[in-house]
Amino acid sequence: MTDTAASLPISERRTQSQAWWNTVNAWLLLLPAAVLLVAFTHWPILATIRHSLFITRRNGTEVYVGLDSYQAMAADPIFWKALVNNFWFALGTIPTSITLALIMAIWVNRNMRGRGFLRLAYFTPTVLPMIAVANIWLFFYTPDYGALDQLRGLFGLGGWNWLGDPSTVMGCLIVMVIWKEAGFFMIFYLAALQQLSPDLEEAAAIEGASRWYTFRRITFPLLMPTTLFVAINAVINSFKLVDHLVIMTKGGPNNASTLLLYYIYEVAFTFQDSSYAATLTVVLLMLLSVIALIKFGYLDRRIHYQ
Amino acid sequence: MSAITLSHVSKFWGTMRAVDDVSLTADEGSLLVLLGPSGCGKSTTLRLIAGLEEADAGSISIGGVDVTHLSPAQRKISMVFQSYALFPHLSVAENIVFGLRVRRVSRAERDERLKRVADIVGLSHLLERKPSQLSGGQRQRVALGRAIIAEARVCLMDEPLSNLDAKLRHEMRTEIRALQQRLGMTMVYVTHDQTEAMTMADRVVLMRDGRIEQNGSPEELYNRPATAFTARFIGTPPMNLVRRGDRLIGIRPEHIRIVAGGDHAARVKAIEHLGADSIVWCEIDGQPISVRLDGFSKVLRGEDIRIAWNAEHEHGFDSTTEARLENIVKEGRLAASSP
Incomplete structure (x- = not known):
């Protein structure tokens, strides 16, 4: 008894210093990642928010203007146009590309001839450089001698300026982005499907479940983590699209294909108005944060993770 | 139905x-x-x-x-x-x-x-x-x-x-x-x-x-294995199969006794004590054979012992086809049902 009583304080002190070292170690291990995260993510966000509250004079001095830029933004019809465009663009691309990705993944997940080739074919759009993709589709959409108009010509229909008409330009972009993203998302679904044990499907089959019932009650719920991941990616991508617009439409005609990030790019680098660009960026950041909050706060709790 | x-x-x-x-x-x-x-x-x-x-x-x-x-x-x-x-x-x-x-x-x-x-x-x-x-x-x-x-x-x-x-x-x-x-x-x-x-x-x-x-x-399956494969598969440890001429002789470990002056000389290779019984792993003429003994066996590794079994407990298998040889079985069955 006396032995343990005597040794107790020492061991306690030792565990305390050990715990201290553990903490220091942990922070040291975290440091590289933390430095990168702060330097390239958190600090720029704070700097942007600060910048949106100032305007920069020609001589380089900054003047505090408070929420003036935000008021100007609220009165800016092009900003609203870009926001609404972005909404329709997201609505047009996200559900369709995810559904297509899931269908394609289930299709190529079976044992069949040429499966590898089919998987590769679906994945090709993702591998191609975006500038090349934009040029391919530019050829499809070219009036009169583009692929689409030549097809129309077979039915005796006249040429159509697909990207030059405000009523069709958004639809054209949506189709292209779906084509590009569905294959990429398919890879994630394919990986998730291959993680599922075939026993589950067999067990369901023995219980008399139809294929649709099995998909609805077993496969799809078990794919929910993937669906969420893919959906978040799709949302981010729909706010991130710039390069195709630069090649294909430059946001035109009459801002019919201007999306939020493209507008920010134009404001910052064409109009050289960095403080207004910062204001717009803050709005974009808030939009994406809300989506992230919904994901972590609500959806994650309702999804089964293995 | x-x-x-x-x-x-x-x-x-x-x-x-x-x-x-x-x-x-x-x-x-x-x-x-x-x-x-x-x-x-x-x-x-x-x-x-x-x-x-x-x-x-x-x-x-x-x-x-x-x-x-x-x-x-x-x-x-x-x-x-x-x-x-x-x-x-x-x-x-x-x-x-x-x-x-x-x-x-x-x-x-x-x-x-x-x-x-x-x-x-x-x-x-x-x-x-x-x-x-x-x-x-x-x-x-x-x-x-x-x-x-x-x-x-x-x-x-x-x-x-x-x-x-x-x-x-x-x-x-x-x-x-x-x-x-x-x-x-x-x-x-x-x-x-x-x-x-x-x-x-x-x-x-x-x-x-x-x-x-x-x-x-x-x-x-235990008492009348139809083939040497069955004999080797059933039982812990499974039946011993000893080559004798063109046939395989099978004896269950529990049917073998260690007796002074037994028919076969064997050398003890290892002993497993399971509590209620012990498995003694021996070798006769270079062929492995296991013996199940009641209780805690006192034999030592490396010891030379003599073992024996009754002929009615022998199962015979053809060494090429591995099929059971029936004549031996009949004797065995007769012997088993007589006492």
Whole structure:
């Protein structure tokens, strides 16, 4: 008894210093990642928010203007146009590309001839450089001698300026982005499907479940983590699209294909108005944060993770 | 009517004969064990009965109905998988009633049957849990519950105990057997563990390379192995096979005694003390042989001993075909039934 009583304080002190070292170690291990995260993510966000509250004079001095830029933004019809465009663009691309990705993944997940080739074919759009993709589709959409108009010509229909008409330009972009993203998302679904044990499907089959019932009650719920991941990616991508617009439409005609990030790019680098660009960026950041909050706060709790 | 009959069933994977001309019958209300080493085709045979694979030749009937080309659901069977195949996102209750929901059984009946089955498998207090929150034995019970709630007359089990520890395995073995008898199910049970086969089965079908090696009661397989393969497979430790001329002589370890002045000189290689008995591993003429002795054996490693056995306990096998030589058997049987 006396032995343990005597040794107790020492061991306690030792565990305390050990715990201290553990903490220091942990922070040291975290440091590289933390430095990168702060330097390239958190600090720029704070700097942007600060910048949106100032305007920069020609001589380089900054003047505090408070929420003036935000008021100007609220009165800016092009900003609203870009926001609404972005909404329709997201609505047009996200559900369709995810559904297509899931269908394609289930299709190529079976044992069949040429499966590898089919998987590769679906994945090709993702591998191609975006500038090349934009040029391919530019050829499809070219009036009169583009692929689409030549097809129309077979039915005796006249040429159509697909990207030059405000009523069709958004639809054209949506189709292209779906084509590009569905294959990429398919890879994630394919990986998730291959993680599922075939026993589950067999067990369901023995219980008399139809294929649709099995998909609805077993496969799809078990794919929910993937669906969420893919959906978040799709949302981010729909706010991130710039390069195709630069090649294909430059946001035109009459801002019919201007999306939020493209507008920010134009404001910052064409109009050289960095403080207004910062204001717009803050709005974009808030939009994406809300989506992230919904994901972590609500959806994650309702999804089964293995 | 729930007897299962396979007649001349074959299944090929390319040129590999996974199941090769298998014929067997599981009587109504009996437990038939498909036993064999891995890759012998026992699991494939079970999957053929379940309808998860389609037979390339032969026919399968359940309860007198030809089910060879029916889907698993149409065969009205239940099955327990080696992995349990529990739906990880559904609660224990939802897992158990999955099949009832598929068949649109009313909520009231579903609840009532769930309650009854949960009592039988002892899961009443865990119904809200997810499978990931259960121990291996509890998951096994969920799989069992899902199999019996359908009240199918036929239950198929694919190595259901192989993921459990030894103690639980022993418990579940007894429980599954009791349940099978209580509910009067016809059960086909796949295992590579001959102890499970010996303790649970009404009939054991020992398979090897897609073919049936021997089909009989556990007692027959133990006392009258039809081939040297069966002799080597059944028993812990299995039957000793000693080459003598053009035949193999088989003697069970428990039939060998260590006696001064015994017929054969042997050298002790190792001793395993199991408590109630000891296994002494010896060598005679360069051939390994095991001896089972009651109690705690005092022989030492490296010791030279003499062993003996009675001729009536000898089983004879042809050393090339490995088939049983009947004349020796007859003598053996006579000797066994005379005292």
